[in-house]
Amino acid sequence: MKLYGYLYEILENVKKNKPLVHHITNYVTVNDCANIVLALGGSPVMADDPKEVEEMVSIASALVLNIGTLNERTIESFILAGKKANTLNIPVILDPVGVGATTLRNKAVERILREVKLSVLRGNMSEIKNIYGIEALTRGVDSIDNPLDGGKEIAIELSKRLGCTVAITGAVDIISDGEKVYYINNGHEILSSITGTGCMSSSLIGVCCGTGEESLYGTIAGIMIMGIAGEKAHKRLKEQEGLGSFKVYLIDAISKFEAEDIKEGGKINEIQ
Amino acid sequence: MKLYGYLYEILENVKKNKPLVHHITNYVTVNDCANIVLALGGSPVMADDPKEVEEMVSIASALVLNIGTLNERTIESFILAGKKANTLNIPVILDPVGVGATTLRNKAVERILREVKLSVLRGNMSEIKNIYGIEALTRGVDSIDNPLDGGKEIAIELSKRLGCTVAITGAVDIISDGEKVYYINNGHEILSSITGTGCMSSSLIGVCCGTGEESLYGTIAGIMIMGIAGEKAHKRLKEQEGLGSFKVYLIDAISKFEAEDIKEGGKINEIQ
Amino acid sequence: MKLYGYLYEILENVKKNKPLVHHITNYVTVNDCANIVLALGGSPVMADDPKEVEEMVSIASALVLNIGTLNERTIESFILAGKKANTLNIPVILDPVGVGATTLRNKAVERILREVKLSVLRGNMSEIKNIYGIEALTRGVDSIDNPLDGGKEIAIELSKRLGCTVAITGAVDIISDGEKVYYINNGHEILSSITGTGCMSSSLIGVCCGTGEESLYGTIAGIMIMGIAGEKAHKRLKEQEGLGSFKVYLIDAISKFEAEDIKEGGKINEIQ
Known part of the structure; x- marks a missing residue:
């Protein structure tokens, strides 16, 4: 499969170039x-x-903007860094944590989308729906919507509107560049029981897009790596072990990640 | 014991309602x-x-105010969020980290107590003494006072004065709603050798009070869960293992926590 | 060896006095x-x-200034706390994270060096070179320079100029008080694959200097403890285990650290 060729290349380039x-x-x-x-x-x-x-950002290979605990000072920084990244063709990844929950978050995201050209937007179903313009159910920073409930159409249209790759992560991950759409079926529900798996996925997308590869493939790589590592970490859990051990095993799995893992464990389909 | 009925109910409600x-x-x-x-x-x-x-805070079930690294911006937020929580009957838990160490902390706590109605105040003996009005020994954010040295009377009186549950945590935990007083003998001294066990206890109290249960029982539940989990985590430690492993096991124990653990391990007495 | 006597004494004093x-x-x-x-x-x-x-800082035994995510508010705090520490003879340790990468960092460090008397400056080769005045290669907060490439001379001269102990950490750690120079060969390259090992070394130096021991020996102790603990943590890694487990084992090793570890594992040479 040609897609896997891109993913292997990304992994190799990460090791070789250590994108900042x-x-x-x-x-x-x-x-x-x-x-x-x-x-x-x-x-x-x-x-x-x-x-x-x-x-x-001028010395970096990718920029990740994550609004999890934003404030007026950091909103200014989002815009300044984002614009600078744009002039230097450095990919910008936006993680709109909790958008829809407060006006401050909504306005910050609106401003970023207006002033900064994104390469990737990654969020859960509630966050993406809110950006798309549908009142979504949200509980703080956690989604209670199902990606399969209209996610495909939203991903495609939002991707076209923003001119960037859009990824909706959840039980199934939906990724589109406006033309192609992929569903990734990796991951395990336990990933939602530790904090930061969404943020970490966005960071992995940052690393993968920092290789210079197309943002669609960088996004797929980042999300798939997180999902497969989550599965491997979950498999290692023994009887007494819970979420503390899981988090340790997750980092273990990422640090031991190889192309072989994608070949053996990748569950991705291109959707028509 | 009727108390245990409340605690089981809280645990069940946490799983059912996932309080934000x-x-x-x-x-x-x-x-x-x-x-x-x-x-x-x-x-x-x-x-x-x-x-x-x-x-x-309007979409939350409980609010935890923790002044560990406060600044002028967040002090403003403490007040705004606290007042809003009050109007919506959302329980407010205050963790007055390091009060007594600096004037900024003292003034922030005074202001919170003046403008916000608490459901729970949880601190170590030095912090609670400082709020009560006794010059206490303090070393930064760690207490060097013993809760058994007058803690019972302070807890009762401070609880009456503030109209909230007061919890003094330490080797023994003392909890009072102004009428009843409980001593909890769970926990292990190793808990004080990792950072954040006080903060985490306050967060667990937040979760438990977020079920809508009376703040006295929510506070007992949160503190007892932390103590029992600490004991279980400590028991798992093997020869080479130290504080890194302990923290992992602590999170493991919380994520595996069941009503059975309270039944088997709870060490609580009502004091006359 | 007389040096080891100092190191044992520091370890003992840490346990006895728990420096804040x-x-x-x-x-x-x-x-x-x-x-x-x-x-x-x-x-x-x-x-x-x-x-x-x-x-x-007035109630502390040491002050660590780390500019990793500095801003205008915290720069003000660096200066205020640093000056206060100076008047009270409390040792000040500076970790100039990422200096050389941005003008804000350069100016902050310049101001600190101008207004605060340091006891210890600890950085990687790029950071120290930048402070010394040589254009250095830097990639964000990571060094790509080799300490052995001129590090000894820079450490000695910078130490004389600033009147403090200077430590350049890397594959080999170089420490000088302007007269003596030591090379430490402990540590393992895996330490650079988790975030914060530089910051943690500076914190350990803070603890060790907080005993009141001479800053040269406090610095050697902090850096050597980190290095030996890193080696022990690495040795514990089993097949499936990676960076998540390594971090847990590192904290384990520090919490189990004893004078014996220095005696058996310390690799230090005084250089002429």
Whole structure:
């Protein structure tokens, strides 16, 4: 399958070039994001002050904007770093954490979409629906909508409207560049029981897009790696072990990830 | 014992309703707080900007205010979110981390107590003494006072004064609603050797109070769950294993927690 | 060897006095820094608001300034806390994360060096070169320079210029107080694959200098403990285990650390 060729290439390039991924992100999951970037072979840098984000993003290979604990200072930084990334052709990944829950988040996302050209938008079904323009059910930062309930059409149309890859992650992950649509069936529900698996997926997408590969394939790679690693981590759990061990095993699995894992475990379909 | 009936009910309701707990908290232990809320079955959300905290708390079932790394912006948010929670009858839990160590912390706590009606105040002996009005020994955010040294009287009187449940945690945990007083003898001293066990206890209280149960029982549940989980985690430690493994096992134990654990391991006495 | 006598004494004093280490640090690795301070036997406190840092540092035994996610508010706090520490003879450790990558970082470090008297400066080769005044290769917060390539001379001269101990950490760690120079050959390259090992080393230096021992020996102790613990953690890794397990084992090793480990595993040479 030609798709797998791209994914192997991305993995190889990550190891070879160690893409530097600049994050402007929340303080809840930032440590996990840094560690998962390192585990896959990338190099993370976090910097959020308006006075330095343009310089920092200039030396990076990708920029991840995550609004998990946004404030006025960091919103300014999102815009400054995003615009700078655009002028330098550095891919920008937006993780609109909790959009729909508050006006501040809605306005911040509207402003980012207006002023910054994204390469990838990744969110859960509630977040993507909110951006698409449908009142969605939301509980703080967790989605209670099902991606299969109209997700395909939303992904395609939103992708066309924004001119970027759109990924809706959930029980099934739906990814579209406006033309092609892929469903990924990897992952395990336990992933939603630890904080930050969404944020970490966005960071992995940042690493994969930082290789210079097309954003559609960078997005598929990031999400599939997270899903397969989640499955492997879950399989290792023994009787007494729960969510603490799971998180350790997840990072283990990412740091041991190889092309072989995709070949053996990848569950992806192109949808017509 | 009737008390245990309440505790079982709380555990069941957590699993059934997944209470959303809004945190305005410090960036040191925030990841652990999010993960422990998820591990017990709740849903965490962290948001600290004055422009969004009122909206965010409006969709939550409990609000945890933790002053660990406070600043002027977040103090404003404590007040806004707290007042909003009050108008909506959403329980507010205050964790006055390090009060007594600096004037900023003292003033912030005074203001919160003046403007926000608490459901629960949880702190170590130094913190509670400081709020009560006794010069207490403090070393940064760690207490060097013993709860048994006058803690019972302080808990009762402070509870009456503030009209909320007061919990003093330490080697023995003392909990009072101004009338009843309980001593909990669960826990293990190793809990004080990892950061955030106090903060995590407050988060668990948030989850338990988020079920709608009386704050006295929500507080007992949260503190007892932490204590029993700490004992179980400590028992799993093997020869080479230290504090890294302990933290993993602690989250494991919370995520595997069942009513049975309370029945078998709960050590609580009502004091006259 | 006389040096080892100092190191044993430091370890003993840490256990006996539990030095309180005030951190003004980044939100990426702050939890790891708090846990590693506790694991060695110290007591961490994090507070970053200009309105409280002077009071907080006044009750501390050491101050760690880490610019990983600096902003204008925290730069103000670096200066206020640093000056206060100076008047109280509390040792100040500076970790100039990512200096050289942005103008904000360069200016912040310049200001700190101008207004605060350091006891210890610890960075990677790129960071130290930048402070020394050589254009260095930098990739965000990671160094791509080799300490052995001129590090000895830079450490000595910078140490004389700043009047403090200078430590360049990397494959080999170079430490000088301007007169003596030591090379430490402990550690394992896997340490650079998890986030925060540099920050954690600075925190351990803070604990060790918080005993009141000379900063040269406090610095050697902190760096050597990290290196030996890294080796022990790496040795424990089994087949399926990767970076998640490594981080757990690293904290385990610090929390189990004893004088015996230095005696058996320490690899240090004084260089002429």
